[in-house]
Amino acid sequence: MADNPGFEANGLMRKEDERLVTGHGCYADDWMIEDCLHAHVLRSDRAHALIRAIERADAGAMPGVRLIVTGEDLRAAGAQPQRALHARSGTSGQALISPDNYPLAIGRVRYVGEPVALVVADSGDAARRAAEALLVDYEELEPVVEAKTALAPSAPQLFEHIPGNLAFDYRCGDADAVERAIAGAAHVTRVSVDSRRLVGNPMEPRSATIRFNAQDGCYDIWGPFQTPGTVRQMLAEAWGIDPERVRLHLQDVGGGFGLRTVAYPEYRAMMYAARMLGRPVRWTATRSESFFADSHGRAMQFGGLLALDSEHRFLAMRFDVVCNMGAFLLPVAPHIMTLTPERGMAGAYRTPAIAARFRLALTNTAPVSAYRGAGRPDMAYAIERLVDAAAFELGIDRIELRRRNLIRTFPYTTPLGYCYDDGDLDGVLDKALQAADWTGFETRRAEAARRGRLRGIGLSLFVEVAGNSIAESDSVRVCFERGGRVILHCETQSSGQSHDTVFRRVVSEALGLPREAIEFRPVDASRHAFGAGSYASRTTQVVGHLLMGATAQVLERARARLAHEWSVPASEIRLQEGRLRHGERSQSVLELAERLHGALDHPLDVRASGVPQISFPNGAHVAEVEVDPDTGKLSVCNYVAVDDVGIVQNHVVVVGQVRGGVVQGAGQVFGEEAIYDEGGQLLNASFADYFMPRAGIVPTITVIDHPVPCKTNALGAKGVGEAGVTGSVSALMNAVADALRPAGIRHVDPPVTPQKIWRVLQDAATAHPR
């Protein structure tokens, strides 16, 4: 474990650690809010049905029941539908068509788990019993579950205004150039990869408490959010009120991974209940409920094509992607399914012509949105499988093929128009191959074979986008508080990423102040600074950049002030060892700030805002696996991750982020998949049935930094939050493919469960008996 010189004064690594290891964290369900009523959500148990009637008489009379609300009630009360955020049309000019998503179903249900009614009672038990007594008269409709089936001509239609269930047909790149390249190619490789639907499952089940204050017409909402600013706006929009009237309160969030960016229907319905009842309303999901209630992830199917010339240089890549969006488009989902993969579509390679088509299909399943990686792991998986497959087909070494096509000149603008500011792809690759002892692998494969095991090694060399945002701008505010404290207002929210630790150190170094004097306040009810929140691996680079700008302004003002007081030019005043100095005179920023407090705005208070810039973290991950052909069991023998995340702010945090991401990717590879039957029932909606990665799934994960400073932000940082998963899905799948290839298997999709591996080996042995 590398030394981290930045520990807190009490010897702990992070400020929040003390409360979290002693059980004094405050997650959404921990808040002690007086006088709460309890809500239970009645959810559809049909995948597709008309609602003929909801009979509530018996339920309304049950003990403790305070309110029963349906979709019709909410619409009559002025509930606004939620729609997907605007997405720019691609080269085809097709516009996105979004369904209207009301908080509770109106007239029709379109997925199992869709909220149908909200029951509020004195206790959770009373609410649940009353919900069970509600009689919903459904008239079943035929459901469609698979995206490709939903797009087919005879499929059941989910929405009249979305023909063919095709919500968005997005094309990018130059399809003609790709066609010409294919026509002149010496070789064309094709793969189909299927990144199956996952359930994110952060460990904290979702919970919210909502209170309406009649005096000021404001809602107080306690819940887990990654993007407080955006969620507040969406909740306000849901009721046609100003976001100023929605205050979010949160301290600790038990994992986010993209799932906490959604302004979920439960919150929107509970706002009404809280207003009607004049008391706080609390709802906490069970884990099984979370399987339906939280947004799902992945569910992307790629058809990929790589065209090469006779020297094995890449001429063109083309992707045909079908995305299963579920029954509704969550606000940022179309963006994630199209723009995020598009930005990383060139990967690490110089390919002159690239084109893609994304078809976003609606089906009778739970809505899909961001889940750690949000299109990046899927895109990298498609690219890296293509490259490995091409290498195998051409009989050329996998590394050699990559080297021959690697991007080496920066800045590099991809054929899709995105600019990689800087990188060293040879460098990350060299480091990874060395650390993983790539050249010694065949010896290990032979040794494993003597033990009756199939051993494989796989590489993922990837470039991904970080920092993309749906918001126009981001801002931070740096304030000085009496008593010698600096307050950083950044409307973001860590769900474990150690923002407090990273940003207090950034500001401490920039202003020459001790970290103990700095307080990081991620969410403030009075909203000093709008922030787009934490997702897309953006927070360090975006917020860090703004803090650098803000602290520079603080210093400029401080110098100007002292220059006036000392009658010297400001340019001669230097910050050195924590003090602003000129000759014998010196003052720390805190001392100056303390003197300047008055009745008006503090002269050193600064707000910095800007348009966030994207960055392109990249890496080389190598996985080494073994398969036991008798049982199909897969194990990971070694895993090396080399990542260029720009200037490293905190190596320990980086290691933690990468390891966490690697294991989430391993989950997808080993067994995670949300399984729907043909009738649209989610079959594995619990931890007893849905595979979750446990300790030992990847026993060793070596994380190595290869920093190439980012040129698009003042910290030189590139996002790290998703690097682990973007690399691991493809590295592990390429390793599995390498292990199974000698047995005659060309391709297998995740999850590579023991049953699946055993089955493909059996089938291959039957087809090619030895």
Add this chain to the structure above:
Amino acid sequence: MRDITIRINGEQRALQVDDHALLVDLLRGQLRLTGTHVGCDTTQCGCCTVHLDGRAVKSCTLLAVQADGCAVTTIEGLADGATLHPLQRAFSTEHALQCGFCTPGMIMACAAMLAENPRPDRAQVTHGLEGNLCRCTGYVNIVDAVMRVAHGG
């Protein structure tokens, strides 16, 4: 309703509980000890792990009445006054927690593991963690933290 007596974090308490109340609900509700968390409903995740008479148990799968006459230690009772338990300290210094939601249950499970086997190897620690899920850390740092406490260094 039943009258029970439980020694919670060293303090003897006489309590009235519903017959069907889960131990975790008693802890989080009536006793306001919200450090113990509910992460699932099928006994898989381990976020609710506490000690019952020194043994690690999943409090979501015990009735409160089953703890009658027993000593229960929750995460809030693990430290010795202001002095953190070595595992609590090591989890921080080894960055074995990120969001912290699984952490109380993880630490309680590890504490019981070490009480039973003070010097495990990595494989034993890994096996001992199989009842606890973590979505953030990838587990390697958690194993490191336990090994650090067990073997120093």
